[in-house]
Amino acid sequence: MPRTVFLGTGHFVPEKVVTNDDLAARFDTSDEWVQQRTGIKERHHVDFNKEPMGASDLGVRAARAALADAGVSKDEVDLIVYATLSPDRAFPGDGVLVQAKLDVPAGVPALDVRNQCSGFLYGLAVADAFIRQGSYKRVLLIGSEVHSSGLDFSDEGRDVAVLFGDGAAAVVLGASEDEKRGVLSVHLHADGRFADELQCGYPSSAEMPRATPEKVAAGRHWPKMNGKAVFKHAVTRMPEVVLEALGKNGLTPADLKLLIPHQANLRISEMVQRRLELRDDQVFNNIMRYGNTTAASIPLALDEARHEGRVQPGDLVCLTAFGAGFTWGAALVRF
Ligand SMILES: CC(C)(COP(=O)(O)OP(=O)(O)OC[C@H]1O[C@@H](n2cnc3c(N)ncnc32)[C@H](O)[C@@H]1OP(=O)(O)O)[C@@H](O)C(=O)NCCC(=O)NCCS
Secondary structure, three states: OOEEEEEEEEEEOOOOEEEHHHHHOOOOOOHHHHHHHHOOOEEEOOOOOOOOOOHHHHHHHHHHHHHHHHOOOHHHOOEEEEEOOOOOOOOOOHHHHHHHHHOOOOOOOEEEEOOHHHHHHHHHHHHHHHHHOOOOOEEEEEEEEOOHHHOOOOHHHHHHHOOEOOEEEEEEEEEEOOOOOEEEEEEEEEOHHHHHHEEOOOOOOOOOOOOOHHHHHOOOOOOEEOHHHHHHHHHHHHHHHHHHHHHHOOOOHHHOOEEEEOOOOHHHHHHHHHHOOOOHHHEOOOHHHHOEOHHHHHHHHHHHHHHOOOOOOOOEEEEEEEEOOOEEEEEEEEO
């Protein structure tokens, strides 16, 4: 049975950097508050006055970088998997938009994944299953988000608005017969009883009509979060699923070269690190510069870790995520 290997990685973030002080000029917050609670110093936002872009535009740029890194042509891609919570359109999904913009040949399937911060891992699990069963050989897996056009930059939305940033990252996955490397296993979980704790419920198919100017004026379309509940579950579920992945493969945290946790909050990552008793050099964080880029956060961190030389051939790397749903998961990869 073939193994799934990472052939290349790439990322793209819009040029405009938004610091905590920039946000403090728009609503009641401070650099000190944001850094103390989250570790975030700055994030990137699409500049809608200069160059408007949707998540698919960021995704295409990240995909080009990953294909170039892999030395794989867009004509060799036989499946696109695209994860986002901020698609350009309600339908069709961004997967087909990316296919058209990249000029991936007609007929190649494009699958959209809607699992928020766990989207990349859910996408990886799907791609891995297809590759193992021999259906596809070159999968382009993209995570991309434009949050900045969907955040409430007023005092009311400040808890959420400081956390999220725009960005995209992609990986090219391939099939290998090498038994010693590749994706060892992917572990996925969800508990929909917590759907209300982090969500954006509008427009909704459960309302007639789906959208009204009055409900938009009332702010129904802004994301809502119970930050404390998210924090509490994230620091429990991520260590739990990392241990599940390691245990399944007869390994322990000491065997890990690197843990790449979803970049939700530096304080969450630090607690996950403590609970797993990992050293600083075993954990990669870059949330300080990007904020939470949701489906893009793990591949963006992976791409930077690779380019910093922190992921070398033979290294054991664990990717883990937790997010809205709640959904969570982990993947263990031998590079
Ligand atoms: C969002 C988060 C940083 C808030 O930290 P917290 O310690 O829980 O803070 P609270 O929500 O209790 O708010 C504390 C105070 O700060 C205020 N506050 C909230 N956001 C603020 C901001 N951006 N700037 C300044 N003050 C803020 C609150 O209004 C509250 O004020 P009050 O005490 O007068 O009522 C934290 O809960 C968190 O990171 N949760 C996880 C979020 C996450 O990762 N989401 C994505 C998951 S994938």
